[in-house]
Amino acid sequence: MALTGIQIFKLLPKTNCKKCGFPTCLAFAMKLAQGGVELSACPDVSEEAKKTLGEASAPPIRSFELGTGEKAVKLGGETVLFRHEKKFINPCALALNVKDSLSDGELAEKASEVASSEIDRVGQKLRVDAISVEYASGDAARYEAAVRLVAEKAPEAAIILNCKDVAAAEAAVKAVAERKPLIYGADDGNAEAMAAVAKAHGVPLVACAQGPEALSVLTEKIKGLGVEDIVLDSGAKTAREIIEHNTQIRRSALKKNFKPLGYPVINSVLRDDPLFEASIASVAIAKYASIVILGSIEKWKNLALFTLRQNLYTDPQVPMQVEQKIYEIGEPGPDSPLMITTNFSLTYFIVSGEIENSRVPARLAVMDCEGLSVLTAWAAGKFTAAKIAQFIKESGVENQISHKELILPGQVAILSGALEDKLEGWKITVGPREANAIPTFLKNRA
Amino acid sequence: MSYVIPKESYTGKVLSFDFGKDDRAVTVGGENTLPFLSFEGQQPNKPVIAYEIQDCPPDDWPDTVKEAYKDVSGDPVAWAKHCQDVLNAKAIALRLLSTHPDRDDRSAEDAAKTVKDVLAAVDVPLVILGSNHIEKDSTVLVAAAEAASGYNCIIGKAQEGNYKTIVAAALAHNHKLIAMSELDINLAKQLNILITQMGFSKEKLITDPMCSALGYGLEYTYSVMERIRLAALAQNDPTMQPPILGDVGMYVWKIKETVAPEADVPEWGALRERGIAWEAITATAMLLAGTNLLIMRHPAAIETVEKTIGELV
Ligand code: B12
Numbered sequence: 203m204a205l206t207g208i209q210i211f212k213l214l215p216k217t218n219c220k221k222c223g224f225p226t227c228l229a230f231a232m233k234l235a236q237g238g239v240e241l242s243a244c245p246d247v248s249e250e251a252k253k254t255l256g257e258a259s260a261p262p263i264r265s266f267e268l269g270t271g272e273k274a275v276k277l278g279g280e281t282v283l284f285r286h287e288k289k290f291i292n293p294c295a296l297a298l299n300v301k302d303s304l305s306d307g308e309l310a311e312k313a314s315e316v317a318s319s320e321i322d323r324v325g326q327k328l329r330v331d332a333i334s335v336e337y338a339s340g341d342a343a344r345y346e347a348a349v350r351l352v353a354e355k356a357p358e359a360a361i362i363l364n365c366k367d368v369a370a371a372e373a374a375v376k377a378v379a380e381r382k383p384l385i386y387g388a389d390d391g392n393a394e395a396m397a398a399v400a401k402a403h404g405v406p407l408v409a410c411a412q413g414p415e416a417l418s419v420l421t422e423k424i425k426g427l428g429v430e431d432i433v434l435d436s437g438a439k440t441a442r443e444i445i446e447h448n449t450q451i452r453r454s455a456l457k458k459n460f461k462p463l464g465y466p467v468i469n470s471v472l473r474d475d476p477l478f479e480a481s482i483a484s485v486a487i488a489k490y491a492s493i494v495i496l497g498s499i500e501k502w503k504n505l506a507l508f509t510l511r512q513n514l515y516t517d518p519q520v521p522m523q524v525e526q527k528i529y530e531i532g533e534p535g536p537d538s539p540l541m542i543t544t545n546f547s548l549t550y551f552i553v554s555g556e557i558e559n560s561r562v563p564a565r566l567a568v569m570d571c572e573g574l575s576v577l578t579a580w581a582a583g584k585f586t587a588a589k590i591a592q593f594i595k596e597s598g599v600e601n602q603i604s605h606k607e608l609i610l611p612g613q614v615a616i617l618s619g620a621l622e623d624k625l626e627g628w629k630i631t632v633g634p635r636e637a638n639a640i641p642t643f644l645k646n647r648a
Numbered sequence: 649m650s651y652v653i654p655k656e657s658y659t660g661k662v663l664s665f666d667f668g669k670d671d672r673a674v675t676v677g678g679e680n681t682l683p684f685l686s687f688e689g690q691q692p693n694k695p696v697i698a699y700e701i702q703d704c705p706p707d708d709w710p711d712t713v714k715e716a717y718k719d720v721s722g723d724p725v726a727w728a729k730h731c732q733d734v735l736n737a738k739a740i741a742l743r744l745l746s747t748h749p750d751r752d753d754r755s756a757e758d759a760a761k762t763v764k765d766v767l768a769a770v771d772v773p774l775v776i777l778g779s780n781h782i783e784k785d786s787t788v789l790v791a792a793a794e795a796a797s798g799y800n801c802i803i804g805k806a807q808e809g810n811y812k813t814i815v816a817a818a819l820a821h822n823h824k825l826i827a828m829s830e831l832d833i834n835l836a837k838q839l840n841i842l843i844t845q846m847g848f849s850k851e852k853l854i855t856d857p858m859c860s861a862l863g864y865g866l867e868y869t870y871s872v873m874e875r876i877r878l879a880a881l882a883q884n885d886p887t888m889q890p891p892i893l894g895d896v897g898m899y900v901w902k903i904k905e906t907v908a909p910e911a912d913v914p915e916w917g918a919l920r921e922r923g924i925a926w927e928a929i930t931a932t933a934m935l936l937a938g939t940n941l942l943i944m945r946h947p948a949a950i951e952t953v954e955k956t957i958g959e960l961v
Pocket residue numbers: 521541542543544546548549552553573574575576577578579580581582609610611612613633634635636637638640830831832835860864865868
């Protein structure tokens with residue numbers, strides 16, 4: 203967030219000389235805060251003020267990529283504390299932690315789990331984005347070998363080097379340098395050396411300290427050593443520490459423009475019980491983590507965590523929508539059934555998925571209702587008999603089919619009479635209320 | 649630049665009430681901070697989870713959760729005792745589902761009897777829920793409130809279409825009341841105002857802004873709850889200060905993710921864990937958004953969320 207008018211005013215000469223074209227320095231400062239003028243309009247502004255104001259115009263939370271290639275994940279860059287204010291921007295990365303002390307076979311298996319974690323949900327491809335290799339063996343050569351192996355078996359995942367030993371970390375960075383691994387990390391004891399490694403290889407670095415205050419001192423030090431892409435580990439372990447530290451960090455960055463904490467956050471949520479770990483991971487996902495490190499990635503857990511992340515990072519103003527058109531599912535012929543629904547992504551994907559499950563080829567007419575679900579659209583007056591009739595007529599679907607029967611969602615059975623009036627010559631059939639009854643419904647008709 | 653803890657100071661506070669009797673009564677609400685921020689305020693009472701039971705066998709619950717109660721769910725009294733004695737429930741939510749006209753259409757008197765039987769069998773606090781049928785609830789909940797007179801229960805849900813009779817019954821028999829509206833902060837506020845205008849104290853209300861399951865509108869519930877909390881604390885809006893209810897189980901245990909067998913969707917993994925995780929994560933998200941009282945179904949999901957609560961406060 204940019205500085206306020208008052209904060210800018212404090213940096214101006216306060217002479218009210220009017221050379222900028224404003225009656226007072228305060229008036230100029232206010233305009234500057236709104237972005238209406240350039241600082242250079244004041245000829246007398248100090249070098250120090252220029253520097254501070256220049257920094258202030260940088261985004262409050264630094265943003266950079268984790269990993270490389272198409273599946274790299276953008277971190278940070280957030281602008282609000284609550285999702286109703288404005289969309290949360292960059293969904294957090296999920297990472298699986300593995301120890302280098304596992305056997306090669308086990309490591310390969312875990313890495314493939316990450317590599318094959320991708321699931322399609324509501325039209326988005328979601329996955330475990332990264333793999334974190336923990337230095338547990340105490341043997342730098344083993345560590346390097348483990349990192350190489352994992353990198354090879356999970357060729358598109360981002361790599362996190364969970365290692366505080368400088369020599370081991372450096373060897374591993376060199377081994378997978380082209381993957382731009384994240385070094386995790388630097389602490390009070392090794393900051394100079396780790397920063398030098400990160401700088402030399404152009405990779406991001408995690409700063410690890412106990413609590414936001416100590417962390418802010420450490421990030422300033424690391425930045426002074428020439429590393430710009432920093433990730434924050436405040437040492438939060440319990441759910442409460444995660445919420446409290448992450449909230450303090452996000453607030454400091456956004457509301458106080460406190461640069462030393464203006465970086466993405468990493469939380470480790472490892473728990474023995476995978477279900478409990480999933481619950482704690484949801485705390486981190488909802489409360490501002492940019493990277494969440496997990497101890498296990500069962501498919502059921504991934505699905506639930508991906509879904510939570512997707513839900514919280516949707517735009518609160520614009521529901522996810524699909525294009526208005528007649529979708530063909532299977533290979534429908536002229537006598538295949540025609541069904542109608544709204545263009546809310548979730549509705550479309552559920553309904554089209556169930557039609558696919560039925561293995562009965564069909565056409566699904568998806569009507570633009572500004573991304574509202576069937577009942578919501580109906581309640582909002584966007585999915586009415588008149589509008590449906592108009593859409594069906596204009597869609598030209600009549601030329602593709604040999605019948606005139608339209609299947610309505612059961613939830614809007616109430617529309618069927620009015621629709622028969624509006625769509626002359628058509629037969630309106632009321633389908634089931636819930637999509638999961640569609641397969642039986644379609645099969646029984648066939 | 650040196651670090652200063654960025655604290656907010658709020659003028660408002662969430663109201664609190666207790667429900668239940670004697671030493672088994674539990675208190676919800678009372679915090680003067682956003683959820684779990686102990687560095688800037690107090691949250692004197694932990695969020696509470698009530699085990700959901702119903703007055704007819706849970707035929708329409710998926711196997712994962714039906715299985716957990718298979719020996720007791722034929723009888724609400726046995727079911728309630730099981731929750732209290734075996735599962736250590738701190739509260740129980742009895743849903744009078746059989747009164748729904750599309751279910752068994754059982755009478756208000758039948759419902760009142762069930763309430764009496766359950767109250768006689770357990771001493772943990774009780775939430776008494778109708779079947780969510782606007783007209784039917786306005787008779788069923790009146791009878792239930794009377795049957796539970798003196799037990800300091802939470803009854804509900806009072807909605808725009810039926811609140812008058814239900815509020816009157818809660819008032820007459822000294823119960824706490826759930827005010828439920830449909831995912832809209834203004835509707836929630838308006839209903840609370842209408843209810844308090846009938847002389848019902850806002851200190852005995854709990855707001856249900858309507859829950860939704862993970863993947864099925866969770867983000868709407870989440871944001872409505874966060875906005876209600878901010879209105880209560882930052883804007884000191886008294887009509888938004890009652891604690892918040894999250895009726896999680898009924899929304900979670902009907903969606904495909906908690907029902908579809910692994911054979912049909914191998915990429916979704918094990919069905920049992922998937923269902924339990926779905927309920928636990930939905931509930932965790934609700935806690936973060938400000939929920940004070942959760943209604944849940946699966947014992948393993950409840951146990952998990954209680955563990956999370958243990959780490960949060
Ligand atoms: C999330 C939500 C919202 C969100 C919108 C989300 C969205 N993108 O649509 C918001 C908060 C914006 C909203 C607003 C409103 N909402 Co609203 N909302 C919901 C909620 C909780 C979930 C809707 C949802 O996402 N469902 C999931 C989708 C997938 O369901 P679906 O589209 O119906 O599809 C299912 C079936 O219909 C079927 N199906 C779909 N297509 C087809 C096609 C065929 C052929 C077949 C056979 C089947 C089929 O398959 C799907 C899965 O089973 C529901 C309550 C609920 N739990 O259902 C209320 C609900 C729909 N809303 C309601 C109302 C009244 C409104 C508002 C008018 C009031 C208000 N609160 O301001 C506004 C209107 C919006 C506007 N712009 O003016 C009411 C409608 C009541 C009614 N019966 O008329 C509901 C039912 C709440 C209630 N009463 O319990 N809402």
